[in-house]
Amino acid sequence: VSLRALQLRLGLGACVAALFLIFIAIPTWVSSPSNVSNIVLSPTFWPYTLAALTGLVGIGLVMSSRVVSADKTIHVDEEIDGNPWIRLAALAIIMAVSMFLLPRLGMVWTALICAVLIPLILYAFFAHVAGVAVPQGDFVRLP
Amino acid sequence: MSFLDSLQAGLSIVSSIEVFLALFAGVCIGVVGGAIPGLSATMAVALTLPFTFTMQPITGILLLLGVYKGGIFGGSIPAILIKTPGTPASSATILDGHPMAERGEAGRALGMALWASCTADLVSNLALILFAGWLASFALNFGPPEFFALILFSLTIIAGVSGESLLRGALSALLGLLLATIGLDLVYGTNRFTFGNPNMMGGLNFIAVLIGLFAIPEIIAMAWNPKAHLGNARALGQTKVRLADYRPMMFVLNVDIIYGLFIGLIISSVFLFIVGSVAIRGFRFVADVPKPLLMPAVLILCIFGVFAVNNNIFDVGVMFVMGWVGFMMMRYQIPAAPFLIAFILGPLLEDNFRQSMLMSGSDPAILLRGPITWFFWTVTAITVFAIARNLRKSSTA
Numbered sequence: 001v002s003l004r005a006l007q008l009r010l011g012l013g014a015c016v017a018a019l020f021l022i023f024i025a026i027p028t029w030v031s032s033p034s035n036v037s038n039i040v041l042s043p044t045f046w047p048y049t050l051a052a053l054t055g056l057v058g059i060g061l062v063m064s065s066r067v068v069s070a071d072k073t074i075h076v077d078e079e080i081d082g083n084p085w086i087r088l089a090a091l092a093i094i095m096a097v098s099m100f101l102l103p104r105l106g107m108v109w110t111a112l113i114c115a116v117l118i119p120l121i122l123y124a125f126f127a128h129v130a131g132v133a134v135p136q137g138d139f140v141r142l143p
Numbered sequence: 144m145s146f147l148d149s150l151q152a153g154l155s156i157v158s159s160i161e162v163f164l165a166l167f168a169g170v171c172i173g174v175v176g177g178a179i180p181g182l183s184a185t186m187a188v189a190l191t192l193p194f195t196f197t198m199q200p201i202t203g204i205l206l207l208l209g210v211y212k213g214g215i216f217g218g219s220i221p222a223i224l225i226k227t228p229g230t231p232a233s234s235a236t237i238l239d240g241h242p243m244a245e246r247g248e249a250g251r252a253l254g255m256a257l258w259a260s261c262t263a264d265l266v267s268n269l270a271l272i273l274f275a276g277w278l279a280s281f282a283l284n285f286g287p288p289e290f291f292a293l294i295l296f297s298l299t300i301i302a303g304v305s306g307e308s309l310l311r312g313a314l315s316a317l318l319g320l321l322l323a324t325i326g327l328d329l330v331y332g333t334n335r336f337t338f339g340n341p342n343m344m345g346g347l348n349f350i351a352v353l354i355g356l357f358a359i360p361e362i363i364a365m366a367w368n369p370k371a372h373l374g375n376a377r378a379l380g381q382t383k384v385r386l387a388d389y390r391p392m393m394f395v396l397n398v399d400i401i402y403g404l405f406i407g408l409i410i411s412s413v414f415l416f417i418v419g420s421v422a423i424r425g426f427r428f429v430a431d432v433p434k435p436l437l438m439p440a441v442l443i444l445c446i447f448g449v450f451a452v453n454n455n456i457f458d459v460g461v462m463f464v465m466g467w468v469g470f471m472m473m474r475y476q477i478p479a480a481p482f483l484i485a486f487i488l489g490p491l492l493e494d495n496f497r498q499s500m501l502m503s504g505s506d507p508a509i510l511l512r513g514p515i516t517w518f519f520w521t522v523t524a525i526t527v528f529a530i531a532r533n534l535r536k537s538s539t540a
Contacts, residue, residue, distance in 0.1 A: 007308075010475055014314055021321075031333040038505040043328035043335055046493045047321070054317045060310050080368045087366040095463045098446065102456050111443045119439055125369065 003072040007065035014058025021051035082129040090121055153402025156201050157410075165202045166407055169209020170414045174422050176210065177217020177229045179448065184214025184230050201400055205407040212264065212411050216419055219256040220426050224249060225441050227358040227448075231349060237357050238304075238480055250423065257419040261412050268408040287498035288509050292519035294492045297484075299526040304480035309534060312481045315472065319485030322347060323493075330497055342457035350452045351461040352486060354445050359466025360473050362438045367470075 026047045036042045094114055101110040123142060126132040136142060156162075169191070176187030191210045195203030218230030223240030236256060243252035285293075298316070305312020325336045326346030337343040449462045472479055503509035510516060 006475060007310075010311065010314065010477070025336070029338060030335045033331050033333060036331070038500070040500050040505055041330065041497060043331055043333050046496075047324050047335065050317055050321050050324070054314070054321070057310055057313045057317060061314070064308075064310060084367045087369075088363065091363060091366045092467075095466075099456070099460050099463065102446075102450075102459065107447065107450065111446060114439070114443065114446075122369070122439075 001073065004065050004068045007061050007068055011058045011061030011063075011065060014054050014061060016058075018051050018055030018058055021054070022048065026051065082125060087121070087125065149399075149402045150406075152399035153404075153406050156399055156403045157205070157406050161199075162202050162205055162407070163410070165198070165206040166209045166411050167414050167418070169206040169211075170213040170411060170418045173210040173213020173215075174217040174220075174415075174418050175213075177214035177233075178220040178422070178426065179229060179444075184211050184218065184232070187211075187214045201403045201407075204400075204404060205411070208404070208407060209411050209414065212415055213418065216257065216260040216415055217422070219260070220253065220422065221444075223252045223256060224426065225358070225437065225444075226361050227354055227441060227445060231353060234353050234357070234483060235480075253423040253426065257416065257423060260419070261416045264412045264415065265409065268405070268412065271408070272405045284513075284515060287495040287502065288512050289515045289519070291492065291495040291499055291510060292516040292523070294488050294495065296519045296523040296526070297488055298492070299523060299530070301481040301484055302526070302530045304478060304484070306478045307476070309530070311475075311477050315477045315479065316481040316485035318468075319482035320489040320492075322352070323486050323489030329490075329494055330501070340457075342455065346490070347461050347465075348449070348453060348455075348458045349487070351449045351458040352465050353483065354449055355462035355465025356469040356472075356479050356482065358441060358445050359462060360469035362442055363466060363470040364473060365438055 026044055030044050030047055032042050032044045039045055094117060098110055098114055101113070105113075120142075123134055127134045127142075172191060173184060173187055176190070177184050188207050188210050191207060195206055198206065214230060215232050218228055218233035219236040219240065220229060222228040222233040222236040223244050226237055226241045228234045228237055240252040240256060243249070243255075301312055301316045302309060305315075323346070325343055327333070327337070327344050328335055334344070445462060446459055449458050450456065452458060469479060472482070499509050500507075511520065
């Protein structure tokens with residue numbers, strides 16, 4: 001990914017977020033009493049100020065993306081084995097399941113399930129996708 | 144009573160083996176307590192408190208003091224080794240310490256943390272002994288406008304921790320400031336981004352946000368690419384905010400206890416150095432544990448630690464969500480340190496601003512009401528000017 005594209009995406013994202021905050025989020029989810037004497041004392045004043053600043057920073061990022069050299073790149077995701085999205089989805093599912101199970105099964109059992117599941121997924125990836133010979137010991141051998 | 148008389152009175156009540164043992168035990172308990180993420184030095188003190196009920200006041204206070212001191216250093220152990228701060232005070236240690244541990248310098252990083260803890264501790268103890276009275280009277284001159292000017296100046300630190308891009312750092316800080324607005328409005332008590340959820344009325348838990356932002360992205364990054372380890376080295380000076388309950392008459396009526404505590408404070412620095420050196424030898428091998436084994440353990444530790452802060456499962460959810468936010472920030476090269484600083488300072492900045500406005504009937508002139516505010520506005524202006532100059536220099540280079 002080029003640095004220019006990254007700055008542009010971030011800038012546009014910040015502008016969209018600022019507009020969302022100003023026109024939808026703050027009017028809907030920040031309540032202010034009708035008898036507020038001065039705007040600076042209103043509970044909405046600070047969020048509006050921050051949203052406006054976010055928009056300004058967004059514009060700044062978009063503008064700065066135009067002066068950044070297109071050759072400048074940031075190096076992420078050079079060599080990734082397997083499908084990273086599947087692993088991310090698996091982790092997200094584990095987190096969601098943990099949140100669902102914590103009040104129902106309790107922390108100890110949920111933690112045990114998560115602690116067993118994650119190493120098993122990692123083992124499955126290394127042993128079957130990446131082709132790494134994971135040492136297994138003599139007593140319990142996984143397929 | 145002269146200084147020497149006070150010192151002698153203090154020495155007479157601390158010179159017993161019981162006091163020394165209590166202080167040493169306190170430091171040991173604190174180091175272990177602080178090294179457990181989520182337990183925090185404050186909670187370790189709270190857990191130790193019932194054991195002090197039968198003790199002499201000075202013994203009990205020094206035990207708790209040892210626990211607190213040990214806890215603050217202990218928090219830097221998991222911060223360096225597994226990027227999970229044991230206490231909020233060690234959140235800045237992650238930024239320098241963890242990259243060192245990744246380079247195989249875990250022992251050195253822990254040693255530096257110990258030296259920094261002990262020497263800074265000693266200096267602050269001496270400063271406390273010499274300037275406590277004067278500082279207390281000076282602190283009384285600080286009102287909301289002075290605090291607002293001071294916090295605004297503190298926010299300029301963000302420029303120093305923004306890394307390559309000041310704009311990305313500013314975006315990170317704004318995200319932190321926005322998240323800090325969640326909860327009940329402190330002046331009118333109305334809801335701000337609480338979505339009708341009572342758990343959000345008190346705002347997002349700081350520890351959950353902190354662990355979510357630093358520890359969880361490492362786990363997600365490992366799931367994304369198990370072979371390469373994403374992680375950005377960031378630099379930040381350590382900042383500490385301490386609130387003290389100042390009772391002036393205590394310095395007159397209980398001068399022996401006060402000076403006993405001063406002596407205990409200095410001795411505890413020596414104990415901390417001894418206990419810390421032993422703890423480092425034991426803990427530094429954690430850095431050598433393979434990541435596929437370490438990360439699930441870290442995840443479980445994070446869940447238990449965050450839950451333990453408020454006994455609230457909602458905080459675990461906040462941690463997970465912040466983990467994904469932190470991962471996205473990592474992917475988009477947005478530094479996390481400005482977010483953290485803004486999240487801490489944001490509510491203070493807003494509260495002091497609004498209190499100033501309430502005091503003055505919305506007249507902004509109150510923000511420039513005296514020499515303290517002028518001083519902080521001046522240093523803020525100088526810092527902003529220096530940042531702008533550096534930016535110009537780097538863009539022309």
